[in-house]
Amino acid sequence: MELREIEIFLVLAEELHFGRTAERMRVTPARISQTIKKQERAIGAELFKRTSRSVQLTPTGMVLRDGLAVGYQQIKEALAAAAAAGRGITGELNIAYSAAWCGTLVVAATDSFRARHPNCLVRIHESPLLDPLGPLRNGTHDIQLVELPIEEPDIVNGPVLFSEPRALVVPVGHPFARRDTVSLEDLADAALITVTGQPQYFLDHHYPHRTPKGRPIARGPSTTAWQEVLALVGAGKGVSPTCARAAQYYSRPDVVYVPFSDAPLVEYGLLWSATNSTPKVQAFTEILLERAQAASASSPGH
Template sequence: MELREIEIFLVLAEELHFGRTAERLHVTPARVSQAIKKQERVIGAELFKRTSRSVQLTPIGSQLRDGLSVGYRQIQETLAAAVEAGRTFTGELRVGYSAAWCGNLVVAAADIFRTRHPHCVIQFRNSQMEEPLTPMRDGLCDLQLIELPIDEPDIVNGPVLFTEPRALVVPAGHPFAERATVSLEDLAQAPLISVTDQPEYFLDLHYPRRTPSGRAIPRGPSASAWQDVLALVGAGKGVSPTCLRAAHYYSRPDIVYVPFSDAPPVHYGLVWPATGNTAKVRAFVQTVHEAAALEASSA
């Protein structure tokens, strides 16, 4: 007797009505009748007494119901446990982030993720500006929320999660500090402090060598850590682009954040190793999307 036939028999034994049984199981009454007749042929005895007014279990039917119901319930409980185990992740998930506001988002996502997968431990890692993808490539990080673009053959890019307006960090005494906005053309008037060990496509977007009109942008010193960039700007060594939200997290008395009037926004997204595209990672990616949507709706 197949599992579906057992289910039909047990539901009919409970409902004692072919129509209601068919409705519960989303089949036709004829399908129910066929299944019961097949079972009766195999067993060699009637399982139900049928009249125009009622359906009743026979003694053999009652005996079969009592014997099958326990085993069927165990099968259902075992299947449900297996499904739940498949949906629940255990072990560890290591999540990296590049900036404080990225950290806020992944922590919010982790809170949601833990309610769904309480046996999964989330660890956080603040990535450094210098070689930010190294932890993932070394197997120390499973995925990361980072500034885009990332164009690497061994790294999977998720879609853009959010964008931030771009700003220029300038020394407090610089003429730009008195302005409401700056433009990309203004970059030709001050040394640009950049970061080290970044791919050319990243530097071309965030630390360009020429303005949109083609004017050369003078190069200032470079640094491998964000706090070092701010120290150089504060010391009057140049200016450096960032996103405007950085002003709320990295304020100092010797620097000023001035919004760009014409620069494209900074895009942020999740990336993870191509060899680590697991169900757990994909589930956390979806959770971060949910957390980002909640954050955007409450802004």
């Protein structure tokens, strides 16, 4: 039995429908039927019971399915490993992310990557707020999933994977905490806690100095760690913009996340060094994009 014939049998054993099997295998239903009849002649017994309404495995078919499935998976893994080795997808790959919701996507993509490329070890890291591009430049990180914008001549901007609405994290007793939404103009009425270590254009984008109407936005303390931002907000030292989803991951009794009504979305995208556009990086990027698109398609509203 040839590999293609094994695939046809196993897909039909899963689908139990000639039409769907033909679609998956990109052949005609007649080809599926011919292949199964050939197998049944070679084995000397029926593999499927067919009626006008259903297709069911016979006991002989079940024995063949269970026996072939394990071997077929081993063949697929061996072929994938050989192909990966041929393309240089071996060794180690270091992936970093900036926020917890990015980490969830990275972990899911890592599981898929390991299944496809078992000879490549993936390590997952958290991207630092202080000098986030340093690990890309010195080779500690191969890929980072972070907030944008990042525009550096030696850093490649990969695809934008998803976008998220913004919120303002405020002290629990702040007047904004009792509101359903805030606006960018409201930033003129509170001190803005910021972070350091990012490119200046990044800071200007996320922590503006003026409102859309030109009103100045006061500056509060600055720090290099997100948990310190939350501690400062909780202590009443100011407010800070963030992604609205932070409320699900960084809940605290002393802060409240209030959605913006008019702020642009936060974009999250992939970065890697221009000197590190390897097959490993490209392969992981493709899987991350697949997982991000699947997550977007399954989210409410799609």
